[in-house]
Amino acid sequence: MISLSKACALAAACAVVLTACGGSTGTGGSATPTASVDVGKASPVTPLDAATTARAKKQGSVLLYTNADADQMAPVTRSFEAKYAGIELRVLNMNDPQTFQRYATETATGVRTADVVMATDAVGMLNFVDKGNVLDYTDPNLQHLPAYARLAPGVVAMSEDPLVAVYNTALIPKDKQPGDLTSLAELSKSIKGKVGTTDITNPHSFGGVSTYVTRHGDAGWKNLQALGPATGVESGNGNLMQKLAQGQYQAAYFVAGSVRALIEGQEAAKILDYTYLKDGTPLLPRAVAVTKRASSPDAAKLFVNFLLSVEGQEAACKGGFSPYRDGVDCAYGLPAVEAVVGADNMMLGGYPKDIVQNKPAIVARWKKAYGR
Incomplete structure (x- = not known):
């Protein structure tokens, strides 16, 4: 086991590596990619028609607003621009509320705004759709993808990213790391203040909580109520992971899966060290949509089409996203998660019915449990 002093000495280097988590803003206890699993056979890939592709090339660029950080998006950008030479993918990284607010401000003032938005906030995206901001575009690849890929009119999932538990192995050795939230709730009683998570205002936290309690009901809330008094709450994954690396926290849960890479x-x-939760790993869709006010609508469609192809899903894997399309060999893909937790414990959040209406009650109950 690594000593605490050595762990603290490594924290500075780790903090540099993990800073990117803040922009995304997460086998029990293994920081090694899941062994190769059967990913199935790739379904057909359907490209856009020649006329749309030709118009996209004339438009020459795509402006993307995304909650994914620059390191995550880099492999996607390289692969897309290599495939479609002459079309530039311009990426602006911001959190989901900033994305929606910036789009509203820019469209109101008539300046260039996003062609594509990418967000994790289910309620925010549904409100964005309701305000008429999304082009009702149906990509031809959708016919070959699972039903959960379609989230709302014009909105599709480019990945299904898990929330994970992360441990400081100098403080909790591998053989002592809880593999499920029920066990972590029990352990938290003896390490009060040494467990961390993100605030319910963070889309990852709300997505994890809402998905978990939707599956487990009052039993799920019982675990969260046990964790609440013992848990430190951070605004984002960057602060959470830095404190974990420094030893201020020994464990963290509902951490964005981007930390795996x-x-x-x-x-x-x-x-x-990270682990998928065996009593239910929430998988949050990272949604993409072509905006109604896109300056390059055809280039935007081409980008979404790319994201939903096998090639695009492979590029997403290199950035630490979790592709869901069959035939994509990825250590972070859904088959790798299923190999650890089993199909029954894959909690695909999607856009649950009544999530917009239910959010205030979920947030209020969480705040009571966590003393916020």
């Missing part, structure tokens, strides 16, 4: 093969792997 930032831990594995990095200095952080010497002191940090």
